[in-house]
Amino acid sequence: MTSDARPASVEDTAPVGFQEHDHQTCVETALTSVEAQCSAEGLRLTPVRRKVLEMLLQEHRALGAYAILDQLRAEGFGSQPPVAYRALEFLVQNGFVHKIERLNAFVACSHPGQSHSPAFMICRKCDAVAEAQSSPAKGALGAAARAAGFEIERTVVEAEGLCPDCTEKA
Amino acid sequence: MTSDARPASVEDTAPVGFQEHDHQTCVETALTSVEAQCSAEGLRLTPVRRKVLEMLLQEHRALGAYAILDQLRAEGFGSQPPVAYRALEFLVQNGFVHKIERLNAFVACSHPGQSHSPAFMICRKCDAVAEAQSSPAKGALGAAARAAGFEIERTVVEAEGLCPDCTEKA
């Protein structure tokens, strides 16, 4: 689970997530980027927070708060729900992690740093999650909102379906 | 709560939800439409199911399963969670009610009958919910999905923000 060195020949195009890739590098890059952003903005990436982020980056799929909590416990951190939820709150607020509403679960952000309104593709079979960009406010929804006088502040876009792997197997 | 006859002069354009409207008529129309569809398709709109649908139509905003359950209890129906969840499951499966993932709550469909992939505008202040159309699969997300080989089956689109009323008050 910790060292799965892969060819890494397929270098990613936009939607990171389902393709094979050099995962170790992917994790390290993301972590570095987050660290940079934190020190730049005076955010405190404390041990618990860092650990949670690492876990999510490592897994590369959505984890529930209690799954996270179990791992925290195993590593000697506090083992009560608020420990996990607080770390997640920090990470979500700062855009390092996203919550997948459909699953009541969390994934590490694939494009940390870049401001974005993310969209997700969630495999209903294997629970893999890939992050893409979306601008729903620009399409039909935006028009409807303007017509209705609704001020969009944030959007949740989640597509459920089958990932490439699971499609093949079926 | 039961009889709030309003001018009904503002006849709706696309996104039903925030505008004032003749609510009683709105409820009755929807109910009739659902009844028609049920008898056409041999679906059984039983008392519990009908009651839940009525409640949601009447409220015109998202209600949690337990709020629904409370009302069911008050009306003499079963009072355990599965009672509400089963009715909701039926209503959701047949497109008469939608689940708002962001709120873990449910709203009556504003366009019953018409097939649609709904999008929602949710006021973070008063919890009002308006339904609009969306075709996220046609925009950036669709492109990303095709690129990644992901088969979209269903999408959740929920915009959070301020409804016209709450915007004014602020």
Add this chain to the structure above:
DNA sequence: ACTTGTCATGTTATTTCATATCATGTATTG
């Protein structure tokens, strides 16, 4: 009429997700 099958409902118990609250600790920073 009686049996069988199907679908809906009722009930109990449990699991999973989430937060309020209060006490304690640990860093800045003034």
Add this chain to the structure above:
DNA sequence: CAATACATGATATGAAATAACATGACAAGT
């Protein structure tokens, strides 16, 4: 080094959702 912000720990509870099993209602087949 005190003040104060922020982070964590721990207890308790609330809220959402489902598993599992029993009962009831009704239509179809014999």
